Amino acid sequence: MRFFKPTLVAIALVTVMGCQEKAPVEKELVLDTDVQKQAYSLGASIGMYMERNLEEQAKMGIVLDQEIIFQGYKDSLAGKSQIEREDIQAILMSLDQQMKAKQAEAAAAESEASKAEGVAFLAENAKKEGVMVTESGIQYSVITAAEGEKPTAEDTVKVHYKGTFLNGETFDSSYDRGEPAVFPLNRVIPGWTEGVQLMPVGSKYKFTIPSELAYGEAGSPPRIPGNSVLEFEIELLDIQKAEAPAQVGE
Known part of the structure; x- marks a missing residue:
């Protein structure tokens, strides 16, 4: 399974989500032009991708705080990330390995249950x-x-x-x-x-x-x-x- 990584595209979504969490929208979003619709569709597609990842992680008992995700984006964009780039990559690799291990454990348990059934x-x-x-x-x-x-x-x-x-x-x-x-x-x-x-x-x-x-x-x-x-x-x-x-x- 592939997990959320802080790419520019994914960061764009975090910005949208973060703004929605922190500040109410003062006026209804207008999507009249193709460029506006393209921008919105890009954000929506990334949102669905992130939602699936976060849901799968939650099923395995790994619940990531969205407020901290938003803060990590803001800090990085402002050039004051609390974690170094190299450490971020190592942490995400560890998350990936942790998730794969939990998935393998769940699959093994499901397989044994299927066998008995x-x-x-x-x-x-x-x-x-x-x-x-x-x-x-x-x-x-x-x-x-x-x-x-x-x-x-x-x-x-x-x-x-x-x-x-x-x-x-x-x-x-x-x-x-x-x-x-x-x-x-x-x-x-x-x-x-x-x-x-x-x-x-x-x-x-x-x-x-x-x-x-x-x-x-x-x-x-x-x-x-x-x-x-x-x-x-x-x-x-x-x-x-x-x-x-x-x-x-x-």
Whole structure:
């Protein structure tokens, strides 16, 4: 994560925020010209950037006093900063390292919680009527049956799908994008490579994929935490067969 650094652009924002905190605006701001709108937009964009950084730091227990931020800007602009330039850079690097350490700690805790939740969920889900379990541990049920051809790992498939976390939150969906996905079946997570091969064209299955057959301990930051058990509803629309290798001498 990148943190606020005292660049000229960021300082401009601090000035705006500081003035708003310290002195009420006597008249409404007028934004008639392009230059005025550009200036305001620059400040607004930096404000949103700073807000995100300060919020992320606060989540990790690092709360920075905005009044001190404003004062640091004013002192620096007046040439009387209470901290030397070299020390400022070292302090900000330390803040960056501190934040990364806290984020890593939080991610590890979240990963362990996901692992425990996933193990418990898989054990209960396997007991449900209609749920089948493969030798590798993939759980699936048939939503719509079909009698079509089944793909091999070397084929390219055309599918509609929706991926959700165990709490039901959708993290990816071709339905939401309004068009099917097309990809080689051996270029996706192992759970997909194995699971979709069970499906005839025209069928729709629901898969519950253990984390080790999905994105594993590392997850897929920032969207998917480590050790996440994932659920997918997949509709197999078409198969594009892999081309047979050319024979020697042909």
